[in-house]
Amino acid sequence: MENFTNTSKLSLLSIILIFFSLFSWQATSDSVHENFLHCLLNHSQPSHPISPAIFTPQNASFSSVLQSYIRNLRFNSTSTPKPFLILTALHESHVQVAVNCAREHGLQMKIRSGGHDYEGLSYVSEVPFFVLDMFNLRAVDVDIERNSAWVQTGATLGEVYYKIAEKSKTHGFPAGVCPTVGVGGHIGGGGYGNMIRKYGLTVDNIIDARLVDANGRLLDRKSMGEDLFWAIRGGGGASFGVIIAYKINLVHVPEKVNAFLARRTLEQNLTEIVDRWQHDVVNKTVRGNFWGFYLGGSEKLLSIMNKSFPQLGLTQSDCVESSWIESVVFWGGFDSGTSTNILQNRTPALSFLKIKSDYVKKPIPRDGLEGIWKKMMELDTPMLTFNPYGGRMAEIAASATAFPHRAGNLWMMQYLVNWNQSGSEAANFYLGLIRELYNHMTPFVSKNPRQAFLNYRDIDLGVNHNGNRSYLEGRVYGIKYFKGNFERLVKIKTKVDPDNFFRNEQSIPVLPHPLG
DSSP, X not given: OHHHHHHHHXXXXXXXXXXXHHHHHHHHHHHHHHHHHHHHHHHSOTTSOSGGGEXXXXXXXXXXXXXXXXOOGGGOSTTSOOOSEEEEOSSHHHHHHHHHHHHHTTOEEEEESSSOOTTOTXXXXXXXXXXXXXXXXXXXXXXXXXXXXXXXXXXXXXXXXXXXXXXXXXXXXXXXXXXXXXXXXXHHTOOOOTTXXXXXXXXXXXXXXXXXXXXXXXXXXXXHOHHHHHHTTTSOGGGTOEEXXXXXXXXXXXXXXXXXXXXXEGGGTHHHHHHHHXXXXXXXXXXXXXXXXXXXXXXXXXXXXXXXXGGGOOOGGGEEEEOHHHHHHHHTTXXXXXXXXXXXXXXXXXXXXXXXXXXXXXXXXXXXXXXXXXXXXXXXXXXXXXXXXXTHHHHSOTTSSSOOOOTTXXXXXXXXXXXXXXXXXXXXXXXXXXXXHHHHTGGGXXXXXXXXXXXXXXXXXXXXXXXXXXXXXXXXXXXXXXXXXXXXXXXXXXXXXXXXXXXOTTOOOOOOOTTO
């Protein structure tokens, strides 16, 4: 009885100590958060007060602000970790104050541009954090005479295209086809679109930038230096600072362009068509959607296609001739006749989703293609997209920007699965499907390393806990995203942000400490 009583007393004491520790931690955490809030308020410029940009869970609109730029419903559940504060910066000085105060108080900051980070890393964390939301900083200043524009990173691609078209019918910008994607993340990870073979990647058309570094300084290309400017073009801007704006180079487009969407099934010789395509670049079946874009008239397009790719059987009725800005609407998947005003709509259709990526360097044999179609019919839900490389983007050296996947790649492969049912059971089922398809593709894709595209963020490739093993953990996914450019990125990161303030679960790590 005495032993039982002593054991009970010890258990009770342990519970009390644990409760006290949790209470003390919570009290300390609350104190740090409160001090951080006071820091923001005390250091903002009187001419640009920061208080209207601050949202805490006590604000009635906190949840709507948080959820308005969550683009993957997997990270919009009651169990998803929430920030203790959201700062919707209204002026670049707010960004500087946020960086300085977060460093002073040792807080994790997540930077959100358009919210299309497929793994939610721009607005989710397992440690206490706040979100720096850039959506209010979305000015687009077009200078047609100089063929350029300054674009703030809170703007969407659709807004950029729309503003360019307001000024000119013969200027465009080579970036993505999804109009609700934010500029910041798109350019930071490399960016590509349907003019990739003519004008290269999005980062190949960036000529300047404005960035707040880890010391809260506002820098441009000249003051940041060429190494840092190199890193933020394809190396993931959020690892190095907060990108306020990019200066982009506008490209020439004709007044009339042509796009097409040709659908073919297995019964319509899909295998032969894909086999021919790769060498040059509704029943239970696999359907292939062939999207194309040509900077010119349909007559010339058909002449080229019927000569180089007759297997597709492209006809005049498949072609949609329009202005460049109207073709952006077409590529966005909107119905025929939809106004270009839709490009200013920042809200996409939402679902639960998972994306993965691969690179293909050699044509897939016909029996390999047939095996892929069989696997896709078995799995039913996942989709594959083949994005052809080559042309101008492959002529640029792999080391010219931080984006390394250039010459030697036939195409990039995107895997996509989405679903509408909530809950972990549905998520695990669909995640299992896409991973099974990804594993099936192993013999046909790049090896040592198996490469991946940063903008198609994939947490399956590795996670960085940003501790003593940060460099080793970062190298696991880093060489897949950046290949030979990874080590240069690490050196630049170590120089400009030695304390690893700008970090996330797949950020560029710093070099390990000699004594670490």
